[in-house]
Amino acid sequence: MITRFFPRSAKYAAWSWLSLRELRAAPAELYGTALFFATILLVFSSLWRKAAEVGLPLGLGSAELVWYLAATEWLLMSTPNVHLDMAEEIRRGDVAYALLRPVSYLSAHCARAVGQLVLRLTLLAPVAFGLAALFAQALPARPAALLQLAGYGLGACCMATLFRVALGLTAFWLHDISPLHWIWQKLSFVLGGLMLPLPFLPEALQRFAAFTPFPNMLYVPASVLTGAAPSVTRVLAQQLLWSGVALVTSVWLFSRARRAMELNGG
């Protein structure tokens, strides 16, 4: 339907569809992710149960924390590693062929990532929430919050994907982006509240985190399950703002990389 009114979007829709089919054709990666998911939830459900023996802070129960972790891990594992694919393409020089295609390099990668994201979110949702129910031995306090989580989560993953595209583009200068990837990943663990909700952090770190995009990627959407999420308008405004920052950064990085490639002859 969209492609009828916006014919130029047809090729990008095809990219999304293609990546979706690629992922479906090689399900081993998803099985592996599900296995890892189970490991993480098993470890943390044990951890929170032990911690609850001496009293958990912030008035949270161990079941609530397990559901919180399932939500943050679901969002993290659903976001495709588009930056690693881009970095590999740039490192191998395949980017020279990709640039010759009659599609925007950035839009094509974003479209591919969206295809993967939709499939991963859909397939990992029952894994995440099924395992959370199993290990927490309880449902969330407000089961309807799962729908709100899905909405906030989709926005958060799109935003995180755009930042990953920007990270991938740094491969034009860094060649190997794995160190940058680790730092970004671990910052999102701590400042995004992957394992611990942000109120666990010291005051100063919480204030610092508020100036970064990380809380909007994980903590904000997942906190609907602990009853601490901000209003819809605030969440949407922040996600849009940070998505804009990521998009502008990506376009700027790509234009600089392209200019450098043209000057140096690729």
Place this chain on the structure above:
Amino acid sequence: MANLSLTHRPRFPTLAFLRALIRTNLRAAFALRAAFWLQVVLMALNNWVFFSFWWLLFRKVPTLGGWQLGDVAVLFGVSACGFGLGVFFAGGVRKLGRSIESGELDALLTQPKPTLLYTLGSHSIVPGLGDIASGLILIVLSGKASLSSVPFIALAIVSSALVYIASGTLFFSAQFWFRQTDTVATKMWEALITFSLYPEPLFGGGLRLLLFTLIPAGFVSYIPAALVREPSATALLSVAVGPLLYWSLAAYVFRRGLMRYSSGNRFGSFGS
């Protein structure tokens, strides 16, 4: 040049070969000096940022099953050092599944050297040095180590590294029997790393049995860390027996796997 002489025969050829592999890997790692240091420093930073989880948690929760921050620091440190040491000197383990699948072992099978040793030692993962550095600093800062415990720390780290690599060899050797198991083997290895970073008292029942058999986090970190925290004859014996058991099994499985290995039709040189 003297070493290349036809009349020169090293007394222990396998050890000489191992030394040559290590020397070559070190030279290759130092060739790109800036990238080398960047990877090492960022990996150490990465580990400390990850460890900050424990610092944040223990600010709010005083003990976890009797464990305090210092105990977890030793566990994390031993595991990080063991993993770093293992992948720096035997980083080829990470590529083992793909090498089997793509027929890359062909080039090694024609060499007059132990195939497993050659495969594992043919690649070095430089950030492993960052793991070692960050792990050692955590052990020192834990308050659980003293000068007298240095031999135990060294033994614990070497034992952990040996079990890490033996387990990796076992997981990735599944490719000899089943196709496309690289992803699952990788996740198994990651599960081993994950379990090894969390205190032992968290796990009980059947899971505990699993952690001392199929996913040997017990031999990778719990027992070696126990040797550092409270040295005992039992811990010392376990630290020696663990690697022996897992290496015997890994070598046997790899040898059996090689019998099933079917050559690829890939034309190229090893490592390309």
